[in-house]
Amino acid sequence: MEKSTYYVVINLQSGSGNGANVWKIIEKALLEKKKNYQLFISEYAGHTISLVNQLAKDIHTTQQKDALILIIGGDGTLHEAVRGLGEEYKKTPLGYIPAGSGNDFARGVGISRKPLVALNQILKAKSASAFDIIEFQEKEQPVGYFVNNVGVGFDALVVKLTNNSSAKATLNKYNLGSLAYVASLVKAYFNQRSFPIQLTVDGKTTAFKDAFLVTTTNHSYFGGGVNIAPMAVPTDGLIDVIVVSKLPLLKIISLFVMMLLGGRHTRFKSVHHFSGKKIHLETLHAVDGQADGEELGKQLFDLDFNPATRYFWFAN
Ligand SMILES: Nc1ncnc2c1ncn2[C@@H]1O[C@H](COP(=O)(O)OP(=O)(O)OP(=O)(O)O)[C@@H](O)[C@H]1O
Numbered sequence: 001m002e003k004s005t006y007y008v009v010i011n012l013q014s015g016s017g018n019g020a021n022v023w024k025i026i027e028k029a030l031l032e033k034k035k036n037y038q039l040f041i042s043e044y045a046g047h048t049i050s051l052v053n054q055l056a057k058d059i060h061t062t063q064q065k066d067a068l069i070l071i072i073g074g075d076g077t078l079h080e081a082v083r084g085l086g087e088e089y090k091k092t093p094l095g096y097i098p099a100g101s102g103n104d105f106a107r108g109v110g111i112s113r114k115p116l117v118a119l120n121q122i123l124k125a126k127s128a129s130a131f132d133i134i135e136f137q138e139k140e141q142p143v144g145y146f147v148n149n150v151g152v153g154f155d156a157l158v159v160k161l162t163n164n165s166s167a168k169a170t171l172n173k174y175n176l177g178s179l180a181y182v183a184s185l186v187k188a189y190f191n192q193r194s195f196p197i198q199l200t201v202d203g204k205t206t207a208f209k210d211a212f213l214v215t216t217t218n219h220s221y222f223g224g225g226v227n228i229a230p231m232a233v234p235t236d237g238l239i240d241v242i243v244v245s246k247l248p249l250l251k252i253i254s255l256f257v258m259m260l261l262g263g264r265h266t267r268f269k270s271v272h273h274f275s276g277k278k279i280h281l282e283t284l285h286a287v288d289g290q291a292d293g294e295e296l297g298k299q300l301f302d303l304d305f306n307p308a309t310r311y312f313w314f315a316n
Contacts, residue, residue: 074100
């Protein structure tokens with residue numbers, strides 16, 4: 001059934017204010033196309049979770065088959081929207097228009113990063129598409145979800161250093177946010193020691209003494225367009241894991257250049273790829289972790305990953 005009522009949940013702050021620009025474009029198009037919409041603005045970090053939860057509940061209880069929750073924001077906002085659906089409303093489809101700075105989920109599943117094209121992908125859809133997301137569980141903690149990746153080691157340290165960089169806000173103002181990111185990459189390289197892990201994929205355990213970057217993902221991209229796992233398919237129901245061992249700086253740089261140029265880095269001996277349905281990851285030293293770009297802190301990790309499915313109102 002076609003959707004005619006749009007409950008728009010937007011993070012105007014996403015992409016350093018890009019959310020507001022994207023909304024101007026989308027609102028004009030919705031008005032021109034005479035679509036009904038109601039706007040819900042995320043006022044603080046975490047607000048999208050409760051907004052989406054309440055909307056999904058309302059749509060469900062009033063059986064509004066023609067209504068769609070339309071998320072506008074970056075990966076962090078989408079992550080919150082999926083948390084808002086939780087287990088109870090996991091079959092409720094979402095529309096998604098990327099407006100962040102990284103937009104890795106959109107890149108990974110083929111949602112356009114051009115707002116009007118992304119809107120058309122939603123408007124022409126006649127049914128929902130299923131995409132993989134990943135459920136993860138830390139010992140005795142409630143289940144978490146992620147739409148992109150969970151990383152321990154180097155990438156998590158980059159996230160932490162970028163978030164805490166005093167220069168970030170100033171550089172963002174001048175659209176130079178990526179400079180803060182590059183500075184964090186270099187700093188993280190010199191601060192991240194290699195660490196031992198045990199990785200179990202569908203019952204088979206591999207031990208690494210010198211892991212440097214460990215990323216669990218359901219599609220190819222992380223860090224705003226870095227093609228970390230070119231073989232990952234976001235609809236295959238499998239989880240991909242990339243483990244990179246510590247390398248000299250020049251090799252790490254060439255590895256990242258290859259990732260950016262299309263993903264031939266997987267030929268390196270120090271890049272290991274696994275794929276499966278049940279993943280268990282244990283770090284034997286305390287390291288930094290991140291899930292969808294949010295810091296998980298520095299700790300010993302003992303994580304279980306399982307594939308899950310969520311539905312997006314989307315036609316390619
Ligand atoms: N009104 C708000 N003010 C401040 N922060 C907010 C607000 N609404 C949501 N947030 C938080 O902003 C964070 C960043 O948003 P989001 O990830 O959408 O943008 P981004 O970081 O620019 O994009 P990307 O992750 O794609 O690079 C989210 O984790 C969310 O918790």
